[in-house]
Amino acid sequence: MSEKRVEGLILKKYSGFYYVQDDQQNIFECKLRGKLKSLVLSGDRAIILPLEDGKGILEEVLPRENELYRPRIANVNTVLIVMASGRPSPSMVLLDRLLFLSFYNNLVPYIILNKCDLEADPKARLIQDYYPRAGINLINTSVIMGTGIEALKKAIKGKIAVLAGPSGVGKSSLLNTLLAGSQVKTQEVSQKIGRGKHTTRHVELFPLDSGGWVADTPGFSVLDMPELKSPELGKYFPDFAPYFSDCRFRNCLHFKENDCEVKRMVEQGAIAQFRYQNYLSMLEELMENERCYK
Ligand SMILES: Nc1nc2c(ncn2[C@@H]2O[C@H](COP(=O)(O)OP(=O)(O)OP(=O)(O)O)[C@@H](O)[C@H]2O)c(=O)[nH]1
Ligand SMILES: [Mg+2]
Numbered sequence: 001m002s003e004k005r006v007e008g009l010i011l012k013k014y015s016g017f018y019y020v021q022d023d024q025q026n027i028f029e030c031k032l033r034g035k036l037k038s039l040v041l042s043g044d045r046a047i048i049l050p051l052e053d054g055k056g057i058l059e060e061v062l063p064r065e066n067e068l069y070r071p072r073i074a075n076v077n078t079v080l081i082v083m084a085s086g087r088p089s090p091s092m093v094l095l096d097r098l099l100f101l102s103f104y105n106n107l108v109p110y111i112i113l114n115k116c117d118l119e120a121d122p123k124a125r126l127i128q129d130y131y132p133r134a135g136i137n138l139i140n141t142s143v144i145m146g147t148g149i150e151a152l153k154k155a156i157k158g159k160i161a162v163l164a165g166p167s168g169v170g171k172s173s174l175l176n177t178l179l180a181g182s183q184v185k186t187q188e189v190s191q192k193i194g195r196g197k198h199t200t201r202h203v204e205l206f207p208l209d210s211g212g213w214v215a216d217t218p219g220f221s222v223l224d225m226p227e228l229k230s231p232e233l234g235k236y237f238p239d240f241a242p243y244f245s246d247c248r249f250r251n252c253l254h255f256k257e258n259d260c261e262v263k264r265m266v267e268q269g270a271i272a273q274f275r276y277q278n279y280l281s282m283l284e285e286l287m288e289n290e291r292c293y294k
């Protein structure tokens, strides 16, 4: 037993204990130092004092880089937006919303097109065709065939990732596949995931043997638009951004304005029609909010 403090990552909170992983993959079951009043979230980095038998005392929470509210989790880097190649067929509206929220929160999104063993839905083909051209990461996966799992592990390495996406696309299946054969004790957890019994109040981070962590939550569960001025929205559409300088108006909303380069690119097919429609519906939502709260 030493008096040496170590830095670690909060994986989860469970019945009054915090589970903290150090850089050597040891996990300590920690109690809070009595006088510590800070809020502690999964994903926080912390200083702990290790005691015997894998126990420890959580002494200090280090400053966080960011914080997601639903699920409540700190220091997320990456959002894995899962859609199924078929069954259920992809939702472009949800996809574009999640992409926007990722960019808005300064997180790196990956589109994970799962079930690529099934015949691709026409919408899945659109996704495969459009987003990589727009510079957005896309990984085709199949839990059944084992396709794309290595690429997915590579995307997560060194990162804290959350899974997002509609029900039935294979988020839990992917997480179980990522954790398969893991050295960390995941048996109990995997079963919990398998039954779909999420204890959403306590987000749990699962460490992968290949590096990085994945949260066991459905990801962003609330898709309301953040408070954002309507002219700012376009900034979070990386496929629109190259054209802004050629719009006639500097504050162009790419909506009803004349001489708008974004609209021209939609007509020419360089920007996908569906993507522009999704932009417009988010824009209208923001404008509606501006009218209400003015
Ligand atoms: N064909 C095929 N089926 C898959 C694949 N991945 C998952 N499934 C199946 O899709 C169904 C839904 O998978 P889940 O992992 O429960 O989906 P989920 O996204 O966690 O759904 P929720 O927990 O409801 O949000 C299950 O029957 C899986 O066996 C895949 O790659 N290919
Ligand atoms: Mg699930």
Ligand SMILES: [Zn+2]
Residues within 6 Å of the ligand: 247, 248, 252, 253, 254, 255, 257, 259, 260, 261, 262, 263
């Ligand atoms: Zn414009």
